[in-house]
Amino acid sequence: MWRRWYVCLLLLAGWVTAAPTQQIYLYEHPEYQGNRLVLDANTYWYDLAQLHWNDTISSIQIDPGVDVTVYADPRFEGHSITFHESVPDLRWIRDDPANTSWDNRISSLTVGQPDGTPEAVVIFYDAAYYRGESLAVGDGATLYDLAQTGWNDRISAVRVAEGYEVTLYEDAQLGGPSITLRHDAPNLRYIRENTASTWNDRVSSFRVRRIAPPDAPPSVRIYEHAYYQGDALELDVPSALADLSQIGWNQRISSLKISPGTTVILYEFPNFKGRRVELTANTIDLTKVFKDRPQSWNDFAASLRVIHPQPDLKTDSPPPHQL
Known part of the structure; x- marks a missing residue:
């Protein structure tokens, strides 16, 4: 009898194992070389300049089953092309009448089939009270290492749209102490939850999620x-x-x-x-x-x-x- 239960427990353990997140990997040089930025599937990034990655991408690795649509201009405007597999060298991708390559040309992109609104739902600022340089991200956005974007240990204020939450992590790869915000935080210097110091200039990675409203009617x-x-x-x-x-x-x-x-x-x-x-x-x-x-x-x-x-x-x- 114990062997039957042992097998069942193994099966149940296999069923609850989370599927790996599908991702893409952006590189600043051909052949997947140089600095790298990792983005999850089913997200959109409508201004890569805010990530310090505008007109910087030269190759893209794409997990199987993920489509990536890239745009020449911010906010999904201008010429576009969809990739269904990895592209080792964007210099050889030329599909517009001007015969212009896609190397160092991408300003916004969508990964997979994003859910939710294509507008910004969380905005980070590098100075308190929503001043200074800003980084606006959409529903489902995850950045595993802010050092890849020039935003590591720089966030001082956060705006969070109603119906969303953002979890801030002290370390890269969503590691270390964390805090989840469901409302605006004009000055992270006054937030000390889960850390010995304040959260000002302390964030190294984050994840944005939509909060399901309780008992929301179907629509x-x-x-x-x-x-x-x-x-x-x-x-x-x-x-x-x-x-x-x-x-x-x-x-x-x-x-x-x-x-x-x-x-x-x-x-x-x-x-x-x-x-x-x-x-x-x-x-x-x-x-x-x-x-x-x-x-x-x-x-x-x-x-x-x-x-x-x-x-x-x-x-x-x-x-x-x-x-």
């Missing part, structure tokens, strides 16, 4: 442009729209905000016919969704369903030998 919002821009429409949950042309949204959807636990099914034709794609999380850019068709789902859906299942009231877990 879905569709947008006519990527990055939640342009006209928007709030949808009922649940709902079924058999013909989007009747409300002026036929082949117009480019991004969606979808609350946790809700599913949106997009259909190729009216009356829920043709090819379909199911979306269960915020989708910032449908040009990157290609399921069941050679082109993307951007400006393609003609009907849709919004599904939000009732909660399962069962709370009993099966015995270990049935897992």
Whole structure:
């Protein structure tokens, strides 16, 4: 009997092991040489100048399954290109009419399919009371070593948007003493929690997370442009729209905000016919969704369903030998 329980415990231990975070690695020189900046998947960085990495990138290592879209200008503007695999030398990537390479040209980028708003939700300042140089980051942003960006031991004030939190770490790689802020901190000199000294000029890494509001009602919002821009429409949950042309949204959807636990099914034709794609999380850019068709789902859906299942009231877990 003990052997059966031992095997079950091993299986359970394997199931709860967290999957490794997918990442990309930016390098200042070709062939993955020189200074390196590590960024997690599903994040966006709309002004690399704030990280001291503007027009600095010469090669990119990309974990399998991650797409990276880079832009020539800040805030996801200007010419862009999407990479699906590592690029050892950006000097050889030339895809615009001017035949300009992408070496030392990238000013903003998105990694994977970021969740949440593309706006800044946390802003760091190098002087108290929100003065001096600033670093604005978005939902899910993580920097493992601020020494890579010129911000190590420089943060003196923090603004935190409602619904978000930022965890500050004394050491690189999210190590050492830490503190989590869910509100503005105009002067870190007065915050001493979890450290013998103050938190002023003491932060070496950080992580930003969205806080789920308690008992928030399910919601879905569709947008006519990527990055939640342009006209928007709030949808009922649940709902079924058999013909989007009747409300002026036929082949117009480019991004969606979808609350946790809700599913949106997009259909190729009216009356829920043709090819379909199911979306269960915020989708910032449908040009990157290609399921069941050679082109993307951007400006393609003609009907849709919004599904939000009732909660399962069962709370009993099966015995270990049935897992």
